[in-house]
Amino acid sequence: MNYDHKMLVKPLVHFRIRAQRILLALLIVAVAQGGAFVATTSAATNVAVLSTALNARVPYFIGSVVIGGVNTRRLQSVEFTVQPRPGATAEAVSASYSERDLVAKGRVDAVGGTVTIPVFALYENYANRVTLRVRDGRTTKLTTTITTDAWQGGFNVNDREVVTPRDPTIPLGYSYMLVKYLYGGVGPMILDIDGYARWAGLPGTNPQGAFLWGNDIYYDNADGFSNGHTLYKMGLDDTITTVADFGVEGVWGLHHNYDPGKRGLLLEVNLNDPTDGGGSHVESTIFEIDKAGTIIDRWNLSKILRDAMGPAEASTFVYDGVDYFHNNAATYWKSQNTLVVSSRENFVIGIGYDDKKIKWILGDTSKEWYTYPSLRKFALNLLPGALPGGSIAPVGEHAVSITRSGELMLFDNGEPSYNGADPGGPNREYSAPRRYTINPRKMTAVETWRYDHGRTLNSPICSSVYEAGRSLLVNYPHSTDGYVHLVGLGVNDEVGFEYRWPGACWTAWNVRPIDLSGLRY
Numbered sequence: 001m002n003y004d005h006k007m008l009v010k011p012l013v014h015f016r017i018r019a020q021r022i023l024l025a026l027l028i029v030a031v032a033q034g035g036a037f038v039a040t041t042s043a044a045t046n047v048a049v050l051s052t053a054l055n056a057r058v059p060y061f062i063g064s065v066v067i068g069g070v071n072t073r074r075l076q077s078v079e080f081t082v083q084p085r086p087g088a089t090a091e092a093v094s095a096s097y098s099e100r101d102l103v104a105k106g107r108v109d110a111v112g113g114t115v116t117i118p119v120f121a122l123y124e125n126y127a128n129r130v131t132l133r134v135r136d137g138r139t140t141k142l143t144t145t146i147t148t149d150a151w152q153g154g155f156n157v158n159d160r161e162v163v164t165p166r167d168p169t170i171p172l173g174y175s176y177m178l179v180k181y182l183y184g185g186v187g188p189m190i191l192d193i194d195g196y197a198r199w200a201g202l203p204g205t206n207p208q209g210a211f212l213w214g215n216d217i218y219y220d221n222a223d224g225f226s227n228g229h230t231l232y233k234m235g236l237d238d239t240i241t242t243v244a245d246f247g248v249e250g251v252w253g254l255h256h257n258y259d260p261g262k263r264g265l266l267l268e269v270n271l272n273d274p275t276d277g278g279g280s281h282v283e284s285t286i287f288e289i290d291k292a293g294t295i296i297d298r299w300n301l302s303k304i305l306r307d308a309m310g311p312a313e314a315s316t317f318v319y320d321g322v323d324y325f326h327n328n329a330a331t332y333w334k335s336q337n338t339l340v341v342s343s344r345e346n347f348v349i350g351i352g353y354d355d356k357k358i359k360w361i362l363g364d365t366s367k368e369w370y371t372y373p374s375l376r377k378f379a380l381n382l383l384p385g386a387l388p389g390g391s392i393a394p395v396g397e398h399a400v401s402i403t404r405s406g407e408l409m410l411f412d413n414g415e416p417s418y419n420g421a422d423p424g425g426p427n428r429e430y431s432a433p434r435r436y437t438i439n440p441r442k443m444t445a446v447e448t449w450r451y452d453h454g455r456t457l458n459s460p461i462c463s464s465v466y467e468a469g470r471s472l473l474v475n476y477p478h479s480t481d482g483y484v485h486l487v488g489l490g491v492n493d494e495v496g497f498e499y500r501w502p503g504a505c506w507t508a509w510n511v512r513p514i515d516l517s518g519l520r521y
Contacts, residue, residue, distance in 0.1 A: 047140040049132070050114065055238055060124040060151040061199045062238055065117055065144060067134060072110040074137035075099045080119050083129040089168045090175035090192035093121040095215075095237075095519040105239065118237040121176075121190065121198040121516055124151035153186050155179065155197045155501055155508075163485070163498040166194050170490035173469020174513035177486065178217070182208045183506040188217060190514070193488055195499045201234060211258035212514045213265060213291065215521055218243065220254035228254060231267070231293055237521065244293025250274050256328045257399070257510060261288040261339075262353060264296055266330045276303055279320040283327045286341070297353075299339060301325055304351060308358050309374040317372060323419050329400045333408075336440060340408065342400045345417045348410065349378075350440065360440055362408070364393040367417065367425040380438065380445040391447035394434060395425045399464035399510060407435045407448060409467065411474075415460040430455040433465035433474055451493055457485060462509035471496065475511040477503065484508045 046069035055062035067078065079096035097117055102108050107116045115134070122128045125148060132142040152158075172193055181187035181201075188210040190199035201207070207219035216233040229251040231243040246254075246269065253270035260266070267287045272280050281302055288297040302325070306314040318324065326344040333340050338350045338359055347363025361369070361378045369375050384390040396415030403409050414428030432452040438445045451465075451474065459476040466473050476485040484503040488496035501507070 047134050047136075047142070049142050049144045052144055052146050054146070054148065055118070057202055058200055058238065059149040061122050061148065061197070062118060062120045063122060063128075063146040063148065065119055065130070065132065065146075067115045067117070067132065067142070068113060070113050070115050070134060071136040071138075072108055072113055072115070075102070075108065075115065076135040076137075078102065078115055078117050078135070079133045080117060081131045082119065082121055082123075083131065085123055085126065088192070088194050089166055090194050091517050093176075093198070093516045095120075095516075095521060097237075097521045101521040119146060120236045120238070122146060122148050123196060123198065124148050124156075151197055151200070153197075153200060154181055154184065154503070155189060155191055157196065159501050160195050161483075161500045162195065163500055164487075164495045166488075166497040167495070170488075170494045170496040172471040172488050172490060172496050173467075174471065174473065174515065176514045176516045177473060178210065178212055178512045178514045179508045180208065180210050180510040180512075181506075181508055182206050188219065190516070191486070193497060195497070199236060202238070202240065205234070208256060208509065209254055209258040209267065211260075211265060211512075215519050216241075218258060218265060229269075231289075235521075236516075236519070243291075244289070246271075246287070246295075249287075249295070250278075255283060257330070259329060259331045259401075261297075261330075262332045262334070262337075264288050264290045266332070266339075268327050268330065273300060276300055282321060282323045282325075284325040286327065286330055286339070299341075299351060299356060301327065301341065301343075301351075304356055304358065308378075309372060313372045313374050317369070317375075324421075326419065328398050329410075331401050333402050335406055338440075340400050340402070342397055342410065344396055344398070345419055345421055348394060348397060348400060348408070350438075360438065360443060362393065362436065362438070362445055364395045364425045366423055367395070368421040368423055380443055383444055383446045385446040385448065387447055387450060391436075391445070392434070392450070395428070396460065398462060399466065401466055403435060403467050407437050409433065409435045409465060411463040411465045412450075413460050413463055414458070429458050431457060431459045431463060431476060433472070451489065453487070457481070459485075462505035464510045464512065466512050468513035473511060473513045475508060477508040477511075478505040486511060 050066045050068040053064050081092050081094040127147045134140045177191045179189040181189045185204050186200045188201050210219040218233050229247040230245045233241050250271040251269045256268045269285050284301040286299040287295050305318050328344050329342040331340050337353045341349050346369045347361045349361050350359040358378050360380050362380050382391045394412040396413035397410045399411045401409050411433045413431050416427050417424035432450050435449040436445050457476045458480045459478045462477045464475045472489040474487040483500040485500045487498045490496045
């Protein structure tokens with residue numbers, strides 16, 4: 001039989017091309033298995049993981065993936081998901097990078113057809129399985145493994161003691177916790193509810209204030225204790241940007257908490273106030289800023305008090321250059337259009353957001369502030385309520401917030417004043433988060449809830465409590481037993497977990513629930 005050689009050549013050419021494509025795909029997998037990653041690729045698209053690497057500065061929690069074969073002209077987005085380890089109850093961390101973000105940060109090589117993406121919140125000392133989706137006019141799913149270094153810093157698993165293991169039958173409205181860790185140049189940190197460290201601030205940062213706003217952590221580098229005047233934002237993807245320098249406003253120290261305001265973020269600052277005769281205001285001024293760092297409102301707490309008290313009474317209560325107020329937290333109460341401010345030395349005070357005038361004061365009436373008639377008239381009448389022993393006023397409190405049900409919540413440290421108030425109030429020798437219903441029209445308050453941990457923990461300074469969904473996160477960082485205690489509470493105060501690590505106030509002075517699922521860049 002006679003064969004046309006052209007009929008043979010054409011199938012052979014096609015077979016050779018197909019064989020080369022299959023060989024290339026197998027080679028990619030083979031090389032990957034010999035390195036730090038295992039990747040799958042599609043021979044139909046040629047999109048593949050080319051390499052992985054660990055972040056040079058934070059190799060415990062952040063890695064990067066180089067993806068090849070990408071149609072960069074049609075690139076839309078790349079997303080990643082860090083798969084939970086076996087037995088984990090924390091939701092998977094996931095993020096999506098838009099083409100605009102990737103190009104702006106120099107992560108797209110249009111000539112080579114590659115894209116490099118950071119992958120964060122990896123488990124330390126672990127072979128992390130990461131799934132990727134590349135959208136470039138088509139959708140390609142890839143998998144890879146990133147094996148991280150061991151973390152020996154704060155909140156590592158070797159130092160963790162499990163008081164109550166994570167109970168998966170108790171739902172919690174959060175999976176991650178932002179720890180304001182202002183010591184040792186590693187703060188802030190992120191932990192998950194299973195007790196694993198998942199992220200640490202870039203080395204050299206010691207912020208006291210820190211807040212996850214969108215995809216970035218806004219923070220200062222005030223070395224923990226009211227120094228510095230520059231605000232930064234740190235991306236979870238290993239980027240740092242200067243937001244604003246408030247030195248031009250007379251600020252010489254950023255301190256304590258950053259909290260949600262009416263239109264932006266509330267910052268607590270120390271400053272020599274040029275609008276008030278240049279007086280040195282220590283922990284008694286609050287700015288509200290937008291994401292660009294523009295000041296959109298401010299509260300001079302010393303002036304607000306002086307205006308309410310008059311010169312005679314204010315002269316022995318309000319002082320420039322002295323930490324008489326010690327503002328450690330603030331929050332916006334929408335239904336009352338009120339700024340709620342914690343003065344650790346004195347009370348919790350409600351101030352009109354717009355008129356900057358005192359509306360009410362919640363505090364222990366055995367303290368010095370109550371001896372001034374001009375302040376006493378703003379005191380809420382604390383009704384007995386239904387709790388055992390009746391309603392208890394806070395002393396030395398931290399972490400004010402407003403709950404979903406419209407109540408004031410705070411961590412009551414139970415500690416008297418430190419900085420000269422006389423009398424300074426009671427010392428209860430135990431600490432407890434509390435909630436209050438406040439009626440500003442009737443000028444009454446009722447304690448509606450408390451969690452006193454059996455009165456077994458005393459955390460006299462720092463500390464926090466926050467709500468997420470129908471659950472709570474309670475932080476006792478300066479417990480007299482020498483440990484930081486983190487407690488997750490479900491509905492009806494069921495304990496979803498309790499972990500403890502050696503530490504003190506500066507190790508975890510404030511801890512807040514955060515969401516790391518479905519982040520978008």
